[in-house]
Amino acid sequence: MAKLSFRDCIPWVFAPLIDASRRTDLVDTLRLVPPPKEVRNEQFARFGSLKRPDSTAIPLPNGGFFLRFQQANQTSFAFSSYIDDIDRDPDLDFWLAENEAVIENLDQALFLYLAKFAHPHFSIRPRFKSRAEARNIVEIAEANSYEGHNADDLIEVYRPTFVVTLPKDSLLEDVDDYTLCSELSSMISDLRSPIIDQTFAGKVHLLLGNHLVSSESIYLVLTSTRWRYAFMELFRILETTLHVPWLLDLTKDLSIGGSLVDLYRNLREKLSWKEAKGNSVERVFRDLNGDEDLLRFEKTVSVFAGIDLDAEEFCRSSIGRKIWKTRNQLVHPEDFTDGSKLEVSEDQFRALSNYLIEVIAKIFAKIPDGALRAS
Template identity: 25%
Template sequence: MAVEIGGLMAAAFTELLSAGGAVSGDYKLLKTTQISDDRRIDQYRRIKDLCGQRPEIIHLHNDGFIVRFKCENDFYLILKTEDLTETEIRKTSDYLATFGLSDHEMEECFFLYLRLHLNKLFKVKKIRRDVDRARDILEVSVEPGYAGHDIYDLITYHENLNIYKIDQNSTFSTDEMWQIASNIACNLSGYRSVLIEESTAQEMLSISDIAPHLSENVYTALTSIHWKYTFFELYKCLEALFFLPWGMSTKNAFQLKLTALESHRAVMKITSFREKEAESVVKLFEMLDDSIVANAKAGTIISFRSLALDGAEDKLTASKQSIGRRIYKIRNTLVHQEDYEDRDPLDLENENWSELIKFLCESIKYLYGNYRSDLDIRQTTTSTEVTGSSFTLALIPSTSEQTFTPISPDAFNDLPARVDVWD
């Protein structure tokens, strides 16, 4: 028995129909040709297992994506590789192999499963999106003797995906998806912005390692096409810590056996205190290790050269405060239109952005690493959040964008006893 367009099989033709400017009713007999009996039995079993779950999907830059799903006790990771060179794809496979991932074929059941769940993310190749080309493929179904489309041909009509089977001992089966994305972008230049050189990428990778919940910020910073957007993503990591200096002060002043976050929450509940951004930035940088600030002041960051330290008895503390204020000014300069009343505007066009970004990375690593026990950062596999005063540390990315509805295994119960999915 052949499966007509509808349900699971419909997913195989959705993008071709869209490219051809057609609807399902125009080609009612669309189906796939028969595959071998042994293969059909195997794939039928695996598609039933797949249809009881939905994949994990995150959208990447340049219309890319990463998918992870489980099929019969094994996890699989999928990367869109359509725009990568053969060399870049080979480097990807070699790198992922160090984490226990091995190349895997595009199984028929995987293709249907991905077509169903990825929807328009899983596109037909550009050359096939032409209306006439798409219709040429579809109109075969109205010819006499039509026995179906070869599913392997349908696979080649779509953009290239690389499928990897994840070893059962690999952390990639449980790591948060944005952590995997940032890991790949940090270590493989084809997945990140040309702005980010290797040394800067490794600094960012350290942030993701220390604070996995910041991995989405790290990935976005790695793939930004302008330095200011890289700066913004790293600044967001600092914003999540605005409570920290106030919480530490409260904790130490009253000798509380609480974390800084808990101490700050208690003060907010009692006094309705809300920290101010400018003051919080300065106080955060006061908490940095002396060597980080000394190196930054002596370095090549242009915006730090004109910092005023005249009259300060403690020049190191003054440097920390001045750098904090300068970081906040850079943020405001990038966010707002030009301030014509600013008598000392910053020359950000000629800034040594690479060094400034490295300094931010080092500062973020120090604050999250040194004060980890006071942040209440918990790693979990459920949708858990750590909420502070005016910030939220989202430990698991939102899945609100995923609107896909998987096929229930019960749907197979309504089919006749003998059903050939591929014929």
């Protein structure tokens, strides 16, 4: 693999400004002023410790990015934001301290590195995307006295970017990128969707680390731009639990004596959840019958208005059917006529999403520790 080149990164620094200004004729003219010798040696050494990232940058909903990379023998990650200072939850300071992570300044070496490897998500501030503002910067190169742009000045043209370095052998080295993105998004409002408030984000964050739940699904919930998208991602998380009641039943049945025919029938019934997903959705809700906390919540969700929640024969499986139909309508709208179609507004999808996160938490709470882990 070719060694990283300081010089090769320089064109990437100017790329967003060239695009905004439409002055492609200046590509070969633009350059950086060499820093003083003592700074240059330090920056070259720093740049030499950087390694090519193993993965591409993840775009954030605010137009920024997340990128994990290696500096010497340590793991670092960078994320950018439109804001000058991190709008952060107090938990972020605790999280950084707990993991002995340090926020670094964005120096010239890191700036050039990110300009190349986080492209096109590492970008300039909105004001510099106007043609006039961008030209004010790049057309300096037309002056006879031009020796180059100052890298520190160009850093200020870009969105604020924060670099976090982890200590050697940090536990965070072993978690995937979407877990780190979810951690940050749950604590920093600018890094998640504007529709997701801190309370909801905190509830979603509690699902991190559950081996049944994909960290990417959690991240997609936190960055959903509409509540119907959040509902769909939460339903996908719910789907990971559909086999749980059947497996728990099976573990009980296998401890009871019986003929091979009885065992075969048990196995066939318990594994049928794959063939009838709708029935399995109803089953996980039915297993939550009698939960008064959920009942109080259900009475506030207008989508459930047609269900008599106070009826003596009320079974929560009817809620499961409604959830299942709502999901199917989003996935296969062509299968629903005007007469059978549910009209669900964004506010109602918000209520359904808040309800689903409660249901998912209840389901996981019922699973005995280690019951679904391979030995």
